Amino acid sequence: MEKIKSIVLIVLLIGAVFSGTANAVADRLIFPVLADNHSIAQNSADPRDYGWFVNNGFGNRYVGNPVGGHLNPPREYHPAEDWNRTDGRDNNGNESVYSIGDGVIARIERNHSFYGGTILVRYELTQEMDFTPYFLPNTTPVEQYRRDRHIIAQFMHIAVDGNLQEGQWVNLGQRLGVILNTYNNIVFQHLHFEIMVDPNGNSFATTARNGIGYYENQQLITKDGYIDPTRFILGYNTSQSTTNLVGKYPDSSLNQLILNYYTANGGESVFGHPFDNNSGTAFVHRWPEQGTEYVIIQDFAGGIYGTDKQCAIVYNPNVNSAFLLKEGFFIS
Numbered sequence: 534m535e536k537i538k539s540i541v542l543i544v545l546l547i548g549a550v551f552s553g554t555a556n557a558v559a560d561r562l563i564f565p566v567l568a569d570n571h572s573i574a575q576n577s578a579d580p581r582d583y584g585w586f587v588n589n590g591f592g593n594r595y596v597g598n599p600v601g602g603h604l605n606p607p608r609e610y611h612p613a614e615d616w617n618r619t620d621g622r623d624n625n626g627n628e629s630v631y632s633i634g635d636g637v638i639a640r641i642e643r644n645h646s647f648y649g650g651t652i653l654v655r656y657e658l659t660q661e662m663d664f665t666p667y668f669l670p671n672t673t674p675v676e677q678y679r680r681d682r683h684i685i686a687q688f689m690h691i692a693v694d695g696n697l698q699e700g701q702w703v704n705l706g707q708r709l710g711v712i713l714n715t716y717n718n719i720v721f722q723h724l725h726f727e728i729m730v731d732p733n734g735n736s737f738a739t740t741a742r743n744g745i746g747y748y749e750n751q752q753l754i755t756k757d758g759y760i761d762p763t764r765f766i767l768g769y770n771t772s773q774s775t776t777n778l779v780g781k782y783p784d785s786s787l788n789q790l791i792l793n794y795y796t797a798n799g800g801e802s803v804f805g806h807p808f809d810n811n812s813g814t815a816f817v818h819r820w821p822e823q824g825t826e827y828v829i830i831q832d833f834a835g836g837i838y839g840t841d842k843q844c845a846i847v848y849n850p851n852v853n854s855a856f857l858l859k860e861g862f863f864i865s
């Protein structure tokens with residue numbers, strides 16, 4: 534009897550350990566470094582407003598960089614963001630780096646002769662996404678990276694925490710390691726952070742898709758499926774919080790014709806997500822708000838018209854039909 538009890542207890546304990554995060558989808562993303570004066574739970578705060586900056590941005594050309602600047606042709610375009618402290622605290626070294634969501638560790642390299650340490654974590658999103666708005670402007674993504682529901686993030690130049698293993702689930706905000714000061718006399722002192730669309734899972738064999746981490750031009754960055762890390766984190770969270778508001782009035786009642794039009798004409802991949810057009814609501818509302826002549830409208834942003842443009846689906850109660858107001862106008 535005692536033996537059976539302990540077996541049951543062990544089974545229960547194992548269940549508790551693995552059920553917490555297994556197969557969790559990333560329904561929210563945070564930044565890989567912690568904004569000053571914020572807790573991990575609040576870490577959707579943009580660290581650039583609280584103690585951090587990106588000094589070598591996504592798609593940036595770093596002329597003469599030591600990684601690929603000496604090659605012919607040179608590889609000088611950066612598929613990532615290099616995160617640094619604004620106050621230079623400890624030269625960025627020993628700063629903690631966190632998982633941006635609930636995901637699974639796809640790869641760890643602890644002692645790479647040049648990169649130092651790196652970890653790649655794969656995240657399953659709540660639904661298939663259209664990544665088109667997040668590629669570099671004026672580049673063309675290949676078909677396999679346009680739509681998917683998986684991304685992989687790389688956190689490079691870090692000392693990966695010793696308890697982490699490939700295949701292990703990690704929680705949003707779980708520490709992955711700390712930024713290296715130096716490794717093999719090479720100075721890093723920043724977090725190199727990148728996000729790739731990842732339809733095929735653990736199919737990559739190197740720490741970066743082209744094996745170096747810098748590219749000859751921006752189109753090759755897009756061709757390998759790299760998206761803008763900061764813009765994606767912010768855009769994904771916005772879409773998560775508002776996509777279920779399509780067709781909804783503030784009292785949660787539904788305008789079925791607006792929802793039908795949205796769904797039948799491409800949904801989120803075309804229109805994006807409900808957008809708060811400065812009227813204090815992302816909901817279905819009348820426009821104009823005053824007077825007897827009006828239509829019913831919902832604003833959208835983040836679809837094929839770009840993250841900085843919006844469109845609107847209009848419901849005209851007089852003719853009982855919904856239609857697209859305008860194919861993208863700039864958000865002022």
Ligand SMILES: [Zn+2]
Nearest residue numbers: 613614615725
């Ligand atoms: Zn970098």
